[in-house]
Amino acid sequence: GAVVSQHPSRVICKSGTSVKIECRSLDFQATTMFWYRQFPKQSLMLMATSNEGSKATYEQGVEKDKFLINHASLTLSTLTVTSAHPEDSSFYICSAGGVAGASSYEQYFGPGTRLTVT
Amino acid sequence: DAKTTQPTSMDCAEGRAANLPCNHSTISGNEYVYWYRQIHSQGPQYIIHGLKNNETNEMASLIITEDRKSSTLILPHATLRDTAVYYCIARGSYGKLTFGQGTILTVHP
Numbered sequence: 001g002a003v004v005s006q007h008p009s010r011v012i013c014k015s016g017t018s019v020k021i022e023c024r025s026l027d028f029q030a031t032t033m034f035w036y037r038q039f040p041k042q043s044l045m046l047m048a049t050s051n052e053g054s055k056a057t058y059e060q061g062v063e064k065d066k067f068l069i070n071h072a073s074l075t076l077s078t079l080t081v082t083s084a085h086p087e088d089s090s091f092y093i094c095s096a097g098g099v100a101g102a103s104s105y106e107q108y109f110g111p112g113t114r115l116t117v118t
Numbered sequence: 119d120a121k122t123t124q125p126t127s128m129d130c131a132e133g134r135a136a137n138l139p140c141n142h143s144t145i146s147g148n149e150y151v152y153w154y155r156q157i158h159s160q161g162p163q164y165i166i167h168g169l170k171n172n173e174t175n176e177m178a179s180l181i182i183t184e185d186r187k188s189s190t191l192i193l194p195h196a197t198l199r200d201t202a203v204y205y206c207i208a209r210g211s212y213g214k215l216t217f218g219q220g221t222i223l224t225v226h227p
Contacts, residue, residue: 044217109161
């Protein structure tokens with residue numbers, strides 16, 4: 001149980017275009033979803049936290065108008081990178097938080113999406 | 119969330135136990151110790167977590183000192199597939215996971 005999927009796994013786009021990444025919790029309802037970014041040889045950095053049906057909370061330094069997050073249901077969150085530029089090239093990882101057959105609240109991670117902006 | 123400190127890298131021979139230390143001297147009473155690992159180009163994988171007592175599951179054991187200022191993750195019989203970056207994180211019940219640099223564990227044949 002506790003499977004989180006991301007789509008696409010890899011995407012290449014041209015500078016100036018927008019890219020949408022989906023994050024789904026497959027076998028549990030995620031009350032909260034988190035989006036992280038990871039640059040090569042660096043650790044994961046939290047970008048934003050979103051609760052179903054409400055606006056996302058962005059970490060300091062993350063542009064909310066550039067990284068649009070929608071959490072329309074308890075099983076789906078999307079991250080849209082608008083007007084992407086080469087410096088947005090990174091590994092984007094989501095995690096879903098909820099109770100999945102256990103008594104405690106946990107976070108489960110997706111496999112990540114590799115974004116390359118040319 | 120409390121800051122954690124881990125060695126940058128460690129080596130281990132295949133089949134031997136891998137003991138990964140973590141210091142969390144400022145951990146508060148309601149913060150759990152979580153361990154995740156990340157294999158190259160994949161999302162983090164949950165390993166184990168604990169509050170005060172030692173914990174064991176099918177993947178690993180977690181030993182937490184009595185004063186809770188440090189802990190050790192034990193992989194009892196390391197395999198080549200255990201080569202990964204291991205993250206130790208102190209987190210409250212519903213808190214965010216803040217990833218440090220972690221420990222790069224390399225398991226050698």
